[in-house]
Amino acid sequence: MTKQEIEPLLVEHLSKSFRGVRRVEDVSFSVGAGRITGLLGPNGAGKTTTIRMLLGLIAADTGEALVFGKPFRNLSDPTRVVGAVLDAGGLHPGRTARQHLRIAAAQGSHAAARVEEVLTIVGMSADADRRIRDYSLGMRQRVAIAAAILGDPKILVLDEPANGLDPAGIYWLKQYLRSFADHGGSVLLSSHILADVEQIADDIVAVADGQVRSATTLAEALAASEGDLEDFYLSMISSSERTTHAAR
Numbered sequence: 001m002t003k004q005e006i007e008p009l010l011v012e013h014l015s016k017s018f019r020g021v022r023r024v025e026d027v028s029f030s031v032g033a034g035r036i037t038g039l040l041g042p043n044g045a046g047k048t049t050t051i052r053m054l055l056g057l058i059a060a061d062t063g064e065a066l067v068f069g070k071p072f073r074n075l076s077d078p079t080r081v082v083g084a085v086l087d088a089g090g091l092h093p094g095r096t097a098r099q100h101l102r103i104a105a106a107q108g109s110h111a112a113a114r115v116e117e118v119l120t121i122v123g124m125s126a127d128a129d130r131r132i133r134d135y136s137l138g139m140r141q142r143v144a145i146a147a148a149i150l151g152d153p154k155i156l157v158l159d160e161p162a163n164g165l166d167p168a169g170i171y172w173l174k175q176y177l178r179s180f181a182d183h184g185g186s187v188l189l190s191s192h193i194l195a196d197v198e199q200i201a202d203d204i205v206a207v208a209d210g211q212v213r214s215a216t217t218l219a220e221a222l223a224a225s226e227g228d229l230e231d232f233y234l235s236m237i238s239s240s241e242r243t244t245h246a247a248r
């Protein structure tokens, strides 16, 4: 078996320009089975653009992203393979969480009973019949995560999933993702919150100005910076040269 066939997520040499300006440049990394990878970088670094290319939401200019060896758009049953949370603000405000999840379940051909399961998993059962417009940001994040896990996917891709979550919500998310990975799942999550990433990630990919500055294990990053991830991060994003370690 080649690496492309077995790697849950493989991003190879992705580049993207908007209006002639290169915003993502030759980005490569992988996310292995049972691993949580934190995608770190300052505002505008290209994290969301990379994730959108990976999910086939925008086309890459060059390079490719492969999910178990295939481009996302070629997956026959994508919601059973990849669960994604991109923008919790994108939920229909007039629907309730239960309605939203029932529609998503029908679209993905998932059993209606799964809606109740995911509501329980994300702790939203009691509020499931309130309209999304009345939810806090953290509640919307939970609903978005619930939708992402409807198909019991093997991979989770989460853009700033802790955004708006209260401390209990963040704790819940960390436990959930750790358990997901410990059962063989793969997680790619972007975050600005280094302390959260440090507690949860196995691997980190630091990007700045659209380029990967470091793709390494968390342990290696900590060892390289006397245990100070912030120090490592700041030195990586401020360095003008690439110091990319071999991705796992």
Ligand SMILES: Nc1ncnc2c1ncn2[C@@H]1O[C@H](COP(=O)(O)OP(=O)(O)OP(=O)(O)O)[C@@H](O)[C@H]1O
Pocket (backbone or CB within 6 Å): 018, 019, 023, 041, 042, 043, 044, 045, 046, 047, 048, 049, 050
């Ligand atoms: N559709 C678009 N048209 C023009 N420019 C875009 C578009 N999408 C993204 N960009 C630009 O690409 C760059 C990278 O944006 P991106 O959203 O990927 O960054 P990010 O790392 O996710 O940032 P943040 O942490 O602030 O969410 C930014 O300069 C952004 O303005």
